[in-house]
Amino acid sequence: MAAVESQDTAAADPAAQQPLDRTERRQLDVVRRFGTTGSLVLAVGAIGAGAAPVDNPLSGARLIGLPVRIPTVAMASCWLGMLMIVMAWLWLGKLCWPGRARMLSVTQLARTLAMWALPLALAPPLFSTDMYSYLAQSEVAARGFNPYVLGSAAALGVDHPFTANVPNIWRDTPSPYGPLFLMFGQVISRIVGDNVVFGVLVWRAVMLCGLALAIWAIPRLARRCGVHPAAALWLGAANPIVLFHVVSGMHNEALMVGIMLAAIELGLRYQTLPGTIAAGVLLTVAGAIKPPGWIALGFFGIYLVLRRGGRFRDLVRVAALLSAVFLATMTVITVASGWGLGWIDTFDVPNRVKTFMAPLTAFGMTGGGLSTLLGLGNQTDAMLVITKIIGYLIVAAMCLRMLWLSFRGRIEPLAAMGITFLTLALAVPVLWPWYLLWSVVPLALSTNNTRFRIIAAAICAVVSLLVPPTGAGFVLRAYQIPFAVIAAAIAFAITLWLVRGKVPGLLPTRGGVRPVTQ
Numbered sequence: 001m002a003a004v005e006s007q008d009t010a011a012a013d014p015a016a017q018q019p020l021d022r023t024e025r026r027q028l029d030v031v032r033r034f035g036t037t038g039s040l041v042l043a044v045g046a047i048g049a050g051a052a053p054v055d056n057p058l059s060g061a062r063l064i065g066l067p068v069r070i071p072t073v074a075m076a077s078c079w080l081g082m083l084m085i086v087m088a089w090l091w092l093g094k095l096c097w098p099g100r101a102r103m104l105s106v107t108q109l110a111r112t113l114a115m116w117a118l119p120l121a122l123a124p125p126l127f128s129t130d131m132y133s134y135l136a137q138s139e140v141a142a143r144g145f146n147p148y149v150l151g152s153a154a155a156l157g158v159d160h161p162f163t164a165n166v167p168n169i170w171r172d173t174p175s176p177y178g179p180l181f182l183m184f185g186q187v188i189s190r191i192v193g194d195n196v197v198f199g200v201l202v203w204r205a206v207m208l209c210g211l212a213l214a215i216w217a218i219p220r221l222a223r224r225c226g227v228h229p230a231a232a233l234w235l236g237a238a239n240p241i242v243l244f245h246v247v248s249g250m251h252n253e254a255l256m257v258g259i260m261l262a263a264i265e266l267g268l269r270y271q272t273l274p275g276t277i278a279a280g281v282l283l284t285v286a287g288a289i290k291p292p293g294w295i296a297l298g299f300f301g302i303y304l305v306l307r308r309g310g311r312f313r314d315l316v317r318v319a320a321l322l323s324a325v326f327l328a329t330m331t332v333i334t335v336a337s338g339w340g341l342g343w344i345d346t347f348d349v350p351n352r353v354k355t356f357m358a359p360l361t362a363f364g365m366t367g368g369g370l371s372t373l374l375g376l377g378n379q380t381d382a383m384l385v386i387t388k389i390i391g392y393l394i395v396a397a398m399c400l401r402m403l404w405l406s407f408r409g410r411i412e413p414l415a416a417m418g419i420t421f422l423t424l425a426l427a428v429p430v431l432w433p434w435y436l437l438w439s440v441v442p443l444a445l446s447t448n449n450t451r452f453r454i455i456a457a458a459i460c461a462v463v464s465l466l467v468p469p470t471g472a473g474f475v476l477r478a479y480q481i482p483f484a485v486i487a488a489a490i491a492f493a494i495t496l497w498l499v500r501g502k503v504p505g506l507l508p509t510r511g512g513v514r515p516v517t518q
Contacts, residue, residue: 091506
């Protein structure tokens with residue numbers, strides 16, 4: 001493909017780069033320890049300032065429960081840990097930037113990621129309470145109720161331990177997740193009973209399995225796209241958004257993205273009819289966990305079309321085959337679930353939260369406010385309906401354009417898929433930081449473009465710091481936030497001073513670096 005051939009293949013071939021020299025290995029050791037220390041500090045802070053259950057089992061413990069009794073210190077620990085992890089990640093990126101003469105190896109990067117992730121995998125949840133919704137909605141399904149009709153409060157009661165941990169806004173809403181996700185959740189619910197802590201740990205193990213699939217697939221797909229696997233892993237898997245919102249926050253993007261990438265890699269590796277059908281089934285499964293996964297079917301099909309010659313009749317045949325696989329797989333899943341097509345009606349449930357992070361929603365809310373000021377009445381709801389329709393039209397148009405451009409060989413299909421996902425994340429009515437993983441991961445493994453990687457790294461670094469550790473406001477404790485942030489900033493400045501001259505510089509340098517553009 002022309003898009004792949006135009007890239008510098010030396011940037012993708014590990015044999016074309018030398019291993020890190022002695023100075024760089026010492027820098028790597030400092031960066032690893034700095035990030036691990038930040039992860040440990042964040043894990044300790046999670047005990048008192050994380051998204052802990054309503055009845056925090058650690059609150060009564062003498063030593064380990066101490067952060068619960070000193071919430072300002074716990075908050076400061078969380079902010080300090082977040083800053084240290086983000087900074088360590090940026091330093092790490094300097095050692096595996098595409099085009100360097102000496103590159104960090106995949107093994108070195110994987111070990112670093114494991115060191116940073118382990119404390120967060122063992123700590124209480126952070127940044128989100130969505131995992132409690134997973135538990136509650138799975139229990140609703142396990143009890144024989146339709147999770148696409150009843151919310152947890154109606155099905156389980158407000159006194160149930162799972163319902164008690166679900167934010168009020170979501171207690172009466174049906175599930176917005178795919179049917180296969182809830183079918184899997186039924187199994188987990190039968191294992192954990194009504195034990196919230198055990199349920200959180202099991203769900204975390206499941207999400208880590210999804211992350212492991214992504215880590216397995218990213219280097220292999222990166223080599224196919226002419227990108228060095230370590231560079232792809234750094235931006236796609238070691239990303240602080242992954243550490244904060246997948247390892248700790250446990251969002252089901254981990255399963256969707258992991259299965260999606262593994263399916264594409266296996267489908268490209270085994271290009272037989274059974275292999276294509278199996279990959280199509282797995283991609284449909286990814287969408288049955290979270291619907292954006294279905295978009296990958298089209299771009300996987302473009303890969304197959306190009307491998308068969310790139311003719312229009314190849315396009316028709318592949319489209320017919322994958323469409324049949326999609327319909328058959330979703331029919332089986334829908335019938336097996338027993339919930340019918342109710343999952344289609346609940347796609348809009350997450351949009352009940354209005355956030356200025358979503359550009360079109362911010363535009364609609366601003367327009368509604370202006371209409372009120374001009375004496376035209378409050379037109380916010382009407383504006384949001386219009387912006388939502390516009391957003392979906394933009395996504396459809398971008399998806400079709402990217403499919404066409406990748407079919408014509410003008411862009412790598414995985415890069416086109418990433419651009420489509422980015423458009424989707426920015427155009428839907430609600431935007432959360434972990435939605436960026438839909439696009440960052442496929443783009444990280446499909447392009448060496450220096451400008452993209454710099455912008456993506458900057459955005460990920462900033463966005464990863466936007467969500468507070470609790471995943472919501474610090475109820476009745478807002479006055480403590482300034483003290484915690486100031487303390488964290490001072491402590492962070494001290495840590496930077498202690499490692500001065502021992503870490504890679506963040507400013508662009510020419511020594512040992514050969515820029516790679518696409």
